[in-house]
Every structure is written in C-alpha cells, then in structure tokens.
Amino acid sequence: MASKLPLLLLSLLSVLKVSEAAEAPCICSASSCSCSYRSLTSVPQDLPTTITDLYLEGLGKLEYFWLNNNVINDIQAGTFSPTQQLRSLRLDGNKLRKLRPNMFTGLRNLQQLRLDNNEINGIQGGTFNPTSNLRNLYLYHNYLATLRSEMFEGMGNLQILWLNSNEINDIQAGTFTPTQQLVTLRLDRNKLTKLISNMFTGLGNLQNLWLNSSDINDIEAGTFSPTPQLTTLYLHRNRLKLIKADIFSNLLHLKTFHVSYNNIETFPTEVLWTIPPLTSLELQNNRMMTLPRAAYDKLSSISDVNIDNNPWRCDCEIVPFRLKMNGSNSFENQITCSHPHNLNGQRLKDISPEEMTSDCEEPTILRFERDGNKTLVHGDTFYLVCEASGVPAPDITVILISGVHATVESGGRVTMQINGTVSMANVTAEAGTGLHVCIAASFVGSTSTTLSEDVPLKEPMAVTMAPVTAPPHIVRFEVNEAITILVHWETLQLVCEASGIPTPDVTFILPSGRNATVTSDGRVTVDVNGTMVVRDVTAEDAGLYVCIAASPVGATFATLFVDVQQKESTTVTLAPVTSNLTMTGTSSKPESISYHKSRSAPTTSRPILSESLRPKPPKSGAILSLPVFIGYVCGSIVTLLIATIILTIWYKKKTQNAPSDPNPQVVYSNTTASVTISGQDQTRYTQTQSGSLKGDNTHVSGSNTYEDIDSSTEKM
Known part of the structure; x- marks a missing residue:
C-alpha cells in the first residue's frame, strides 16, 4: 500500500537500512519521487529538493527510518503499514501537532520512537496501541500541558519516557498506570508547581525521575510512596523551602538526591535519617545558614556531597559542627561564612571555635511533659515532649522509665523528632509508674529535669460486636408456573425462596430420598437462587418434596406434593x-x-x-397445607378410579x-x-x-x- 509523506528536504533523511542489495535510483518528477521496490540501502542524495511526495512501498525489511528535521505536519493512516519490521523511527524536528490512533498502525516491532522537537499539544487515547513493543519514547520539546491516563495506553513494555521541556502543569491520577515497566521518566523543565500523592501511581519499577527546573514549591506526604524502587531523584532548580521527612519514607533504595538551587533554609537532617546512606547529595545554592552536629556524621557517609554557596552563619550555632571537623572530608572546604560581618568570606575550617562563642547560651529546658492526659491502653502510642532552648540548639536525650535512651538518631519502637518529641509505639506497662529524665546538652553546658509519671494503663476492653442475624425463613416453595401434575419426560421446576442473615443454604429432599444442593449435577440440579430442576421426570419423581433452609442461626423446612402421570398420545x-x-x-x-x-x-x-405410579403419601410427621391435602385426596381417588x-x-x-x-x-x-x-x-x-x-x-x-x-x- 502506497504511503505519502509530505517532505520538503528529503536530503536530510539519514538511513534507510533494508538489505544488502545494490542501490538503484528513484523515479522522480518535479514534485514527487517513487523509491518503491528499488532495493535501497540508503536514501539517494541527489533527489530534487522540490519534491513534496515520497512513495515507500516494498520496504518490508526496513529496520531504521529517519525522517527528522523536515516539515511533516501530518501522518496519514496506513503510512507505516509496509514497514512492519521497523525498529527505530525518527520523526523529531518536524511540525506534528496532534497524534492520532491510526498514525502508527503496522509498527508492532517498533522499539524506539523520537517525536521530540515538534509542536505536539495533544495525544489521543489509543495512539500508541499499535506500538506495544515500544521501549523508548521521546516527546520532549513539545507543547503538552496536561497528562491523562489514556495517553499512554498500550505501552506496557515502555522503559524510557522523556517528557521534559513541555508546558505540563497537571498530571492526572492514573496517567502512568499503563506504563508499569517504566524505569526512567523525565518531567523536568515543565510548569509543575505541586506534587500530589497519586501523581506517580503505577510506577512501581521506576528508578530514575527528573523533576528539576520547574516551579515546584510543595510536595505532599506520600508522593513517592508508589515508587519504592527509585534510586535517582532530581529536584534541583525549583522553589522548595522545606524538605519534610514523610515525603521520603518509602524510598529505601535512593542513592542520588539533588535539591540544589532551591530555597531550602534548614538542613534536612530528619530526611537523611529516614533513608539509607546516599552516594550523591547536592544541596548547593540554597538558603541554609547553619548545620547541626548530627549533620557531620551523615555527610561523612556520602561519597559525593556538594553544600557550597549557602549563606552560612559562622556563630555559636555552628560550633558543634565545627568541633567535629578534622579535614578528612571534601565538604569541609565548601562552607564559606557570610555572617557575621567580621568573618565574611572565611572558610569555617579556618576559624577557631573560640571566635564564634560570643553569643552562646546555656541550655534551658522549657517544658517536659506527657503529650495528652488520656488513659492509655496496651498497644497505644505514648508521647513525651522535652522542649529546650539554647545557643547552639542543645542535643536532647530522654531516658525513659524502662532505661531506654531516646535521641534523634533512635529508631524502632522509640523515636525522637528534632523538636524533642519522643514517641513510644505499642505501649506496655513499662510506660507506667516511675521517672522519665530529659537531658539538654551542648558544648556550652547541660541541664536536666525529671517527670514523675503514673500513667493510667488498662487492659483493652474485649468488645464483642453481636452480628446482625435473622433465622432462615422460607418465603415460598412451589412448582414453577403453578403446575402440580406433570407428565412423563417433562421437566419439573421447584422454587424454594428463602431469606435470613446470613443467607441460608437450601437443600431439597426428593421422594426417592436423594438430596439435591447447588453442587448437584446430572438430571437434578439446583441454582443459587433456590430453583431445582428435575429433567425427564418419571413416576419415581412423584411424591413429597421437602425444602430445607439452614444457616448457623437455625433451620426451617417446607413440603410440597407433586404428582407425575402418563400422558395420552395419538x-x-x-x-x-x-x-x-x-x-x-x-x-x-x-x-x-x-x-x-x-x-x-x-x-x-x-x-x-405399578406402585411407582401411585401417588406417594406424605411422610409421617410432615405438615401439609389444606390445599395440598385436598389435592392429595382428590388425586388418590382419581388414580384409583x-x-x-x-x-x-x-x-x-x-x-x-x-x-x-x-x-x-x-x-x-x-x-x-x-x-x-x-x-x-x-x-x-x-x-x-x-x-x-x-x-x-x-x-x-x-x-x-x-x-x-x-x-x-x-x-x-
């Protein structure tokens, strides 16, 4: 099938790799060239630059096709049907604006598709369904604004997706659900301002994520929970002021974390304690002014660190960090003082601690109390708050009644936040009567206080919720279509409708003594709605039928007599x-x-x-309704006559x-x-x-x- 591609400069086509056959010239006119069935191994370089149409039939073995840097603004349906072995297609540098479902029909073996540097502002649902084996898709430098879930349907094998340098300001929930094999995703240089928790759902295998160079100023808690395999995260050149610990709680494999060129004012100590040791951390060009003592040990564990070009304040607050410096880490050379004025431009490592102690204050414990006065139950979480002040900010240690020491470096059941809040999960009697101790210490001095606590602790109440139940009740038990006398070889249908909570099980007892349930098969079957079907009835099927409705709450039954007679035939x-x-x-x-x-x-x-043809009387003890009893008597008399x-x-x-x-x-x-x-x-x-x-x-x-x-x- 002929395919037309409007081209203005065919000389820019790069490679047409087909077979090792000899090259043959194309047949050209002033406005078009036909290169079909010419055994081409490359695009001829002497084609007229005035042509606008190119015919490509007979290229069934083509694997690489480069159409980049032309003025293609549309691709007609079936264009690539003759090139079903194509593995790499370049359409970058053209004028495409809308992508439709029929554009790439026939490209089931395509693995790489470049659509970057076009004018694409919309992708219709199902566009990439024909390219189910696509591994790499490049859509950067276009005009996409909103990403929706149907855009990437059929891309279950996609591993690399570049969407950088677009106008993206919204990523709807479920957008990446079809791309669950994605490993690398570039969303940098867009117009995102906030990252929400459902934005990356479906990216359980994602390892590399670019979100840099946007306008991001807020990240919701749990945003990266769907990406537990993430190893590289780029958030540099945004407008973030604070990095919260709950954002990264699920990133247990993170190795590279770049947040340079933001507005971060506080060193993310808590964040770094919640994730495993990094290999690369970039925090340069932010607004951090001091570093806590604990930051030194964390920075020392990272091989590649950059904290340069921050407005460091070289005063008493940074002295504990300075006291740990020994010249063994390269980041020590990156801390240049901006304040106070007399130390401006000097490196921290070159300043003695004594020069920065003029504004130091001894630690003071402002409050030490239990957070909340409610009675605790075994398994609750117990909170203590030890708030202290001082310059530099003192390190806080809380010694619990059980003897456990809690610091900001603690993990497990007992943890402490930077603000001095201690939490003990799954509290037991150890949080009961006794003394808790809070110690606030810095190089200037230390202080402590105690808290006598008699925590009311009681065993959890055994609350038994009585389930809502109702005993079984048979609503109706009757022959379908109100037929009580059947003819040989017809089909008998009995309906036993029962109610109750929980829903009762229905069992039928046939005159022969056989039980029938929903698991029965063969001539006698029972539906889940309580309808029993007996096929090809005979005289043996006449008699008393019993329906039993039973559940764990109770049981009840009803009876019904059915007669079966022979039918006269002509x-x-x-x-x-x-x-x-x-x-x-x-x-x-x-x-x-x-x-x-x-x-x-x-x-x-x-x-x-035969005895089998005679109506069988009800079983002893069965209760029959009056109409059934009258019918039984009349039927017996007629049968005898x-x-x-x-x-x-x-x-x-x-x-x-x-x-x-x-x-x-x-x-x-x-x-x-x-x-x-x-x-x-x-x-x-x-x-x-x-x-x-x-x-x-x-x-x-x-x-x-x-x-x-x-x-x-x-x-x-």
Whole structure:
C-alpha cells in the first residue's frame, strides 16, 4: 500500500537500512519521487529538493527510518503499514501537532520512537496501541500541558519516557498506570508547581525521575510512596523551602538526591535519617545558614556531597559542627561564612571555635511533659515532649522509665523528632509508674529535669460486636408456573425462596430420598437462587418434596406434593415383549403380546398399575397445607378410579377371542419358535428358540389402536 509523506528536504533523511542489495535510483518528477521496490540501502542524495511526495512501498525489511528535521505536519493512516519490521523511527524536528490512533498502525516491532522537537499539544487515547513493543519514547520539546491516563495506553513494555521541556502543569491520577515497566521518566523543565500523592501511581519499577527546573514549591506526604524502587531523584532548580521527612519514607533504595538551587533554609537532617546512606547529595545554592552536629556524621557517609554557596552563619550555632571537623572530608572546604560581618568570606575550617562563642547560651529546658492526659491502653502510642532552648540548639536525650535512651538518631519502637518529641509505639506497662529524665546538652553546658509519671494503663476492653442475624425463613416453595401434575419426560421446576442473615443454604429432599444442593449435577440440579430442576421426570419423581433452609442461626423446612402421570398420545407405538417367552410342554399358544399407547420407549410388561405410579403419601410427621391435602385426596381417588377402569378393560380383553383377521398379522411358528409381525410400514420382530427378539427397523403408521391382542397360533 502506497504511503505519502509530505517532505520538503528529503536530503536530510539519514538511513534507510533494508538489505544488502545494490542501490538503484528513484523515479522522480518535479514534485514527487517513487523509491518503491528499488532495493535501497540508503536514501539517494541527489533527489530534487522540490519534491513534496515520497512513495515507500516494498520496504518490508526496513529496520531504521529517519525522517527528522523536515516539515511533516501530518501522518496519514496506513503510512507505516509496509514497514512492519521497523525498529527505530525518527520523526523529531518536524511540525506534528496532534497524534492520532491510526498514525502508527503496522509498527508492532517498533522499539524506539523520537517525536521530540515538534509542536505536539495533544495525544489521543489509543495512539500508541499499535506500538506495544515500544521501549523508548521521546516527546520532549513539545507543547503538552496536561497528562491523562489514556495517553499512554498500550505501552506496557515502555522503559524510557522523556517528557521534559513541555508546558505540563497537571498530571492526572492514573496517567502512568499503563506504563508499569517504566524505569526512567523525565518531567523536568515543565510548569509543575505541586506534587500530589497519586501523581506517580503505577510506577512501581521506576528508578530514575527528573523533576528539576520547574516551579515546584510543595510536595505532599506520600508522593513517592508508589515508587519504592527509585534510586535517582532530581529536584534541583525549583522553589522548595522545606524538605519534610514523610515525603521520603518509602524510598529505601535512593542513592542520588539533588535539591540544589532551591530555597531550602534548614538542613534536612530528619530526611537523611529516614533513608539509607546516599552516594550523591547536592544541596548547593540554597538558603541554609547553619548545620547541626548530627549533620557531620551523615555527610561523612556520602561519597559525593556538594553544600557550597549557602549563606552560612559562622556563630555559636555552628560550633558543634565545627568541633567535629578534622579535614578528612571534601565538604569541609565548601562552607564559606557570610555572617557575621567580621568573618565574611572565611572558610569555617579556618576559624577557631573560640571566635564564634560570643553569643552562646546555656541550655534551658522549657517544658517536659506527657503529650495528652488520656488513659492509655496496651498497644497505644505514648508521647513525651522535652522542649529546650539554647545557643547552639542543645542535643536532647530522654531516658525513659524502662532505661531506654531516646535521641534523634533512635529508631524502632522509640523515636525522637528534632523538636524533642519522643514517641513510644505499642505501649506496655513499662510506660507506667516511675521517672522519665530529659537531658539538654551542648558544648556550652547541660541541664536536666525529671517527670514523675503514673500513667493510667488498662487492659483493652474485649468488645464483642453481636452480628446482625435473622433465622432462615422460607418465603415460598412451589412448582414453577403453578403446575402440580406433570407428565412423563417433562421437566419439573421447584422454587424454594428463602431469606435470613446470613443467607441460608437450601437443600431439597426428593421422594426417592436423594438430596439435591447447588453442587448437584446430572438430571437434578439446583441454582443459587433456590430453583431445582428435575429433567425427564418419571413416576419415581412423584411424591413429597421437602425444602430445607439452614444457616448457623437455625433451620426451617417446607413440603410440597407433586404428582407425575402418563400422558395420552395419538401416536401408536408397537411395544413387543422383549423378555424371553416361557414355553410349557408342547403348547402351541404363545404368551400374549401387549400393545399400548406410550409417549416414550415401548413398555416391557402388561399394563398393570405399578406402585411407582401411585401417588406417594406424605411422610409421617410432615405438615401439609389444606390445599395440598385436598389435592392429595382428590388425586388418590382419581388414580384409583383410573386403575379400576384399566384392570376391567384388561380382564375383558384377556378373556375374549383373538380377532379373525388381525392387522397387522401376527404369526407364531411352533416349529421355529418365532414370532413374525407383518404389515405395511410395520416393524418386524422375530424371536428365535433362544428367546431373542429380532426386528427390522420399519415403522408402523395408522390410526388403529391395539390394546392387549392375543394372537392365535397358525401352523405354517
């Protein structure tokens, strides 16, 4: 299929890699060139620069196709259908504006697609569905403003996505859910101002994230919780003032953290304590003025540190940090004083601690108390607050009743925040009666105070919620479609509708004693809605049915009587006796052969009323409703009358002589011990001496009905 690509400068096409065939020229006119089926290995360099159309049929082996730096503003449907082996496609540096679902049809093997440096401002849902094997997608330097979830549908194998240098100011929830294999994501140089907690949902495998050079001034707690595998995070050149610890609680693999060129005023001590040791930390060009003593140990554990170009205040506050400096770490050379005026421009490492102690103040404990006075229960969290002041800010240590020392470096069940708040999770009796001690210390001095605590601690109440229950109740138990008398081989449907909390299980007991539940199969099945279906009913299915509804709360039951009768049929079916004939002596008269109307298979016995056809009385102890009882009595009377009539007819026919000219003829030969039934369109049966009955598969038709015809013996 021919594909048209509007091009102005085809000489900028770079590589057309097909096969090792010899190069052949294209056929060109003033405005177009056809390079189809020319066995090209590269784009000819002498094509006219005036052409606007290019035909590319017959390029089924093409793997690399570069169309970058042209003026392409549209791609028609099916353009790339002939190039299904394409692995790399460059369309960067063109004039594309909208991406549609049919643009990339046929590129199922494409692995790299460059669409950067266009004018793209919209991507329709399903655009990338044909490129399900795409690994790298470059969309930087375009005009995208909002990212939506349908934009990246069908990109389950994408690993690298560059969206930097767009106009993105909103990333909707679920945008990256289709790209769960993404490893690298660039969102830098956009217009994001706030990062929210659901922005990166679906990026469980993301390792590298660029968010630098935007206008980000706030990050919600839990924003990076969906990215536990993150190792590299770039947040430099934004407008952040504070890095909160709860932002990075799930980043257990973070190694590179760059937040330079922001407005950070406080060294992120708590953040650095919540994540494993970094390999690279950049905090240069912020507004930090001092460093706590604990920062030295943390910075020493990082191989690549940059804290240069901050307005460091070289006063008593930074002395504890200065006292730990020994010249062994490169970051010691990056701290140049901005204040006070007399130390401006000097490196901290070159200033003696004594020169910076003029404004020092001894520690003072402002308050030491339990946060909250509620009665604690085993398993609660216990809080103590020790607030202290001093210059420099003193280090606080709290010694609990149990003897546990809590500092800002503590972890586990007992932790302390920078502000001196101690939390003990899963409190037990150890937080009860006794003394807690708070110590505030700095190089200037130390002070301490105690807190006598008799914490009310009680065992948790065993609260048992009584579940809302209701005993089972059978709402209705009836035959579907209000039929109480069925005919052989029909289908019986019983509905037992039950209610209760919890929902009761329904069990049916058939007249045969068989149980039927939702797990039953075969001829008898039960639906979850309480409908039992009995297929191909026979006389054995007549009788009393019981429905039982049971649950852990209780059980109840209901009964229903169903009668099954034989239905008269207008079709005459010959029913030969298939059992062996019994011969006594040399009698020449055979056993009589029975013919009767039947809806189904021929009968094998005389029409004597069977016990199975009689209605079965209800079981002892069963409770029947009045209508059911009346129906049962009437049915029994009718059944007895019918049985009497049948027996009378049978007896009369038994004693009368055989017809002189039966049709069909029945001939019995004593010599060969065979029975032959002959007639037009009839079934012929022959019984050998062994008693077997044979017949040919003919059919008896006619309107005559035969009941209990005794055939006389005719000698052949």
